[in-house]
Amino acid sequence: MGNDASRIRARRRSQMRTIADETARQRFVRELDRNFSVIASAGSGKTRAITDRILEIAKNGPRALEWLPQLVVVTYTNRAADEMQQRTRQLILEAGLPLETIEAFGRAFFGTIHAFCMKLLATHGHRLGLPARLETVTDDDDLWNEFVQQQGQIGQSLGEENRRVLLRLMQARQLMELARNQDHDFNTSPALERCPECDFSKVEAAIETAQATNIPKAKTQLREWLRRWRESEEFAPWPMCATTAKDFTARWREAFRPLREWASACASCVAAEVQRNYREFRLAHGAITYSDQVALAGELLRLPDVARRIRAKNYRVMLDEAQDTDPQQFFVLLEITRSTKAGGEWLEVQQSPPQPGHFSMVGDFQQSIYRDPADLNHYRELHRTLIETRAAEELKFSVTFRLDQAQLDFVNDMFANILNNAEGQVEFVELNPRPEILPGQIVRFELGDDFDASLKETQRARIEAQRLAKWICETGLAKLRARCWREVAVLCPRKGWLGPIRDALLEQQIPVEVQSESDRQAEHPAYAWLTALLAIMVDPNASYEIVGVLREVFGISDDELARFAKGDGYKFQIERKTSGRGIVVDTLNLLRRLRETLPHQPLFNAVRETVRMTQLRERLRTLPREEFGDSVNELEKLLSAAASAEGRQESLADFALTLRRNFDKIRETEPAQADAIQLITAHKAKGSEWDCVIVPFLAREARLGGNIRYPLVIPGGQPFIAFDRSDRADLEDDMKKVQRQEMERLLYVALTRARHTLVLALDAEFFRGKRGVLSDTQLKWLQADAKEPNSQIISDLPDEATACELTAARHRERVPDLVADNLGVLRLETGWVDIARQRAASIIETVTPSQFAPTEEESSESPSVEEWIELEPELRPPRIDNPAKRYGVWWHDFAEQIDWRSEPKKWSETFERNVAESPDVARSRREWQLLQKHIESADGLLRILRDADLVRQEMPFFWKMNHKCLEGIIDLASFNQKTNAVFILDWKTNRIAADKIEVLRELYRSQMAAYWQAVLELTKGRVSTAVYSTATGQLVIYGDDELSEEWRRLSGNF
Known part of the structure; x- marks a missing residue:
């Protein structure tokens, strides 16, 4: 199997050398000292291009060690970032690159712009006076109401x-x-x-x-x-x-x-x-919104001294989905890539642009469907400015690796008239075929006119859904050229249109999964029910929420609730025992007993106990999977979130508030969890692809206006406020044009999702009004109604789907998916949870040496310096909450940049580059002088470092012992091959008097014993261990005997 996979990949690489835009792709991958703005059409392999560019960086050892930690890869969703990071890591592993390169890659940033802005705020937020702990909120109703009440x-x-x-x-x-x-x-x-x-x-x-x-x-x-x-x-x-x-x-x-x-x-x-x-x-x-995150990061970059410090990090940005980036986000990404000497804002002064090789973006004007039109115009203007000022070069990826020949020809023919670069609409980029392209098919499914025209629109929509479902069932997977039902998707522009399709497919006994009915977190029962349960655990007298729990979670009828209350809503409480009999009384007392068990439990245990005693997991299993997906899996994610919150030392009240504040957070589209047809809106389909895509309701009016509430903000350079409909009258035509153009681009997205088969359900007679097909319809946006430019293209499409042996053969030779990619497809009922429980004993528990380090000199709930350094970046708190820890992190960051094999003059230059970032500049200069004196002394570090063959800073290690492992990061390690000696050093920034140095020895003996034992086992060499006190300028060396004795004591706890 492995050889087959290699041959397939080799063949694909061979094909890549013959494609139409090969020159552009090779330039993007290999010219690492240039900035590019890439226009990448649908299915053009932009993710692969980005990962190949990163791989090219990694292939050169010295360059990889310097550039990879500076890498900032920004995508639109966390899921896309995770996928891109995993793909790139896989390419690096397949290339057999050294471990130090893999370690450097692990320090690159992959994530959303908001996550990166939080990274900047964590380090520099104190310059804006930000509080220690910041929580991202999406539902701010309570905060807003409190704010309003306080406004005099x-x-x-x-x-x-x-x-x-x-x-x-x-x-x-x-x-x-x-x-x-x-x-x-x-x-x-x-x-x-x-x-x-x-x-x-x-x-x-x-x-x-x-x-x-x-x-x-x-x-x-x-x-x-x-x-x-x-x-x-x-x-x-x-x-x-x-x-x-x-x-x-x-x-x-x-x-x-x-x-x-x-x-x-x-x-x-x-x-x-x-x-x-x-x-x-x-x-x-302590609350921050996503908009705040970007705005505050922008404010940081408007402080000249902070901007210099951030730019000194030498970030190299690769932006994916550039068309979904707003002006404020662009500002942050552009400004961090400029020279430390740059002044002003680049888009205003157009001097000192992003440094060569430091800023590249990949996007597609044609797929701009999320942002305000002004944002699209800003992106187009930015692209033009980058090109005209030679701050970047334009590249175009036009070869699609997704669409087969029929879909490619159809899209080229249709959208040349639609995306016409006129009146603000974007320009269509003609698609080119890949080598060995499959034939593909576009199918015209005519619904006919044999129906009762007097029926309501919703009833006619139901008839269309039933006929379409019957046709899908009769046609079958082979003729749809799909490998399984999960590879068939039905796309609609409106979420509300998916319901009739779902019902009709279920009537035909075709499995279905709705991807767009739970846009918000709160719309999923797992999230809403657990949030409500935790809310009443925190507030036992919240009668309104308690009634909701009794109705929604426990399914108690309104009649039962009314007979219990007898008009007294205050009877719904779980603080005291409720007397009486009946299901309401029993349930209230159950919740009271649950609440009484929670105060002395850690957060995760409390949440898990809440789930157990309320049988929440079992209740969620009863919900229809076709409507709510894998509800139990959603619950498991919440339990994981509780575990992470416990790691941040949050309380049950904190966690409940976080869930409540994120009620309105938009849920990311998840990969299909079952072999079922995917029902999804066209907006959510962006970034996905299927073997077969079906687009119904082409002539049904979408009604884009909706219910408008005044006053209404009309976007622009300076937003205009409309106080009633008359204020919009002068802008009505422009607003409709903007809506139409966005829907045209949305159709481009929808019709470029299908690999092999695209089905168009033609229903003009179903929804034709007195004056013909209504204007706000997909058919009109396609310009495919009678006598319109694209009507003949639609009329010429075949009306029958056919099987294709060539496509089926290609399916059989596809590289099998990784096992990990298929785990999500397993249903709960298959018993995989039981299997996981049986194998849980084999899971290795990780121990970090920083756990043995003492508490910092300033008591706090945030991690110590050692814990901060060893934590994964995603798990770190958003801010370091006191100056002592900020100083410790700064010292470690500075020391990591010193090249100890170079001349001492270079060390001083490194210090001068970094000292301005120190939270305490005077202390930094004093302690740097102490370190220099120590290095120059006869028994100082210089002698040890000069004799070393290899010196490593921030060296990670992973040592397995029994069913646990010891994992950590050593600040400085030197290796002498001649004597088989290893020296490891840990920086300590504790404020301590010189005559109290033995106290420091005692404090960190356990931590250093763990380091010593791990390195001893991994290298089999002679290991010397020391801590350096920056405050006193003294090196504290531990003896082997005392470390051995301390390790014996520690290992007894394992």
Whole structure:
């Protein structure tokens, strides 16, 4: 099997040498000293290109050791980051590169822009006065309500008169809600003039017509509003125009324009003020949003000295999915890659661009479907600026490794007319075929017109779903050219349209899995139920939540609950024993007993006990898998989250609050957990692919407008605030054009997901209105309705699906998936949990030597310096919470950069580059002088380091012993091959007097004994061990006997 896989990979590499865009791909991979902006079409293998570029870095030993730890690979989701990191690691392992390269790769950053910004805030956040602990929140209702209640006055930046007038037009609560929307960056306007007067003479001069009989009513309403506005101090909200007559409404808008523009500017000013105050309030309460993370990182980079320190890290950025990146995120990534001498913001001054080889991005204008149109325009402008200023070069990947020939031709023919680079729409990039491309097929499934046209739209949609499901069943996997049901997907632009498809497929006994019905965390029962249970464990008198638990989790009927309460909601409590009989009483007492067991348990045990006593796992197993997916797996993720929270020393109340605050967090699309047809929205389908994709409801109206609430923020350079529909009238056409263009790009995404078969369900007769097919439909966006440019292309498609032996043969020769990739497909009922339990004894428990180190001199819940260094970056707290630990981390980071084999002059240069980042510069200079004196002494470090053949800093080790392992990182290790001697050193930054140095020896004897024993077993050499006290400039050397004795004591605990 391994040889077959190698041959297949070799053949694919051979094919790659003959593809149309080979030159561009090779440049991206091999020209590491250049910046690139890559336009990568659908299925063009951009992930492979990025991983190949990283592999090229890793192939050169010295370059790999320097560049890999500086690597910042940013993707749109955590799942994509994990996959890319795993693929790259696999390539490095297959290349047989040395362990030191693998270790350097392990220090590269793979993740989202938000995770990287938190990394910056963890190190430099104290410069902004950020609190020690910051928790990311998505549901901030409680925080917002508390903030609102504490606001005595808003709009102070307007001045008293303008503020008074504005609050006659709008309620304070409306103004504050505007500011709560963090998708808009409100700017404080220059000094605002007084409220302008409006001229309504043209409105009064308008004449009533037969088509506009409500004009007199509108005039009467206007006069009444003017009387109130001019003659009183009453609240006078915007008057509604009583007629829709085009000429009159135009006069109405023009008359109100000065007042509305003034009010919009004032409201924006207030919103900016409230936004700023609310962010400060959140931070003071230890809460931070995703928008905050990026904004605060941007603020750091606007501090010149902090920007220099960050740029000194020499970060090398590779940005994936650049089209989904907003301007603030681009700012962070561009600024960190500039020279330490750079000043200003590059996009403004256009001097000192990102350093060569330090910034590359890969994206596709055609797949921009998530962001505001202004963000797409910013990305296009950034791409153009990078190219024109020669800060980067443009490359295009046009060869698709996903689509077969039929789909490729179809997309090229259809979208050349749609993505036409006109009126703000993006330009279509023609796709090119890969070598040995399969034939593929596009199938036109005609639903016909034999139905009752008087039926409601939802009923007609149900009929379409039933006919489509029957056709899928009759056609079968072979003709769909799909390996299994999991490789068939049905894509819709609206989440609500998936329900009828699911019901119809189940009627045909076809397994189905809905990927888009639980967009938010709270919409999944596992998350909602556990959160509610923990909430009432924390607050036993939360009667509203307790009733919800009884109804939703325990399934107690409303009738039972009402008969128990008898109108007294306070009876729902679990603080005291409830007397009486019945299912409600029994359940309340069960919850009370559960609560009484929790106070003395660690967090993870408390959560696990809650799950056990409420039988939550068993209850979740009863839920329909086709609707909620693997609910038990979702619960296991929450238990893992509880374990991680315990590692951060959070309490049960902390964890419950975190779950509550993340109710509205968007869930990432998960890989299919069962062999079932995937139902998913087109938005969520981005980044995925299937053997067969089916697109129904082409002529069904999508109704993009939805329910609009005013005041409404209309994005722009300075957001404009619409107070009612009339404010949008002048922008209506532009807004509809923007919506249409986004849906056109969404269709490009949807129709480029299929490898072998694309099915289009044609239902024009099902949903045709009196004037034909409605405008907000996929058929119209495709320009494929009757007499439209692409209608003939659709008409010429075959109406039958056929099997393909060539495709089936290709399926049989595919490289088998890794076992790990298939584990998620196993159902719970197969018994894999039981197997895992039986094998649990073979899991190795990891012990780190830092566990033996004493508590830091400042008591805190955060990790010590040693623990911080040995923790995985993802598990580290967002901030180091006291100066002593920040100093310790700085010293270790600085010492790691010293090349001990070079001249001492180089060491001083390294110190000078890093000293500005120190939390205590004076202390750093004093302790560096002490270290220099010690090195130069006769028995100092210089003698040991000079005799060494190999010196390693931050050297990781992993030593297995019985069913445990010892894992850690040694600060400094030197190896002498002639004498078979190893010297290991640990830096200690404790503040300690010189005459108390023996105290330091005692404190760290256990930790150093663990290091000594591990290195002794791994090298079989003579191992010497010491700690260096930076505060005293003394080297404390441990004897072999005392370490041996200490190890015997420690190992007894294992």
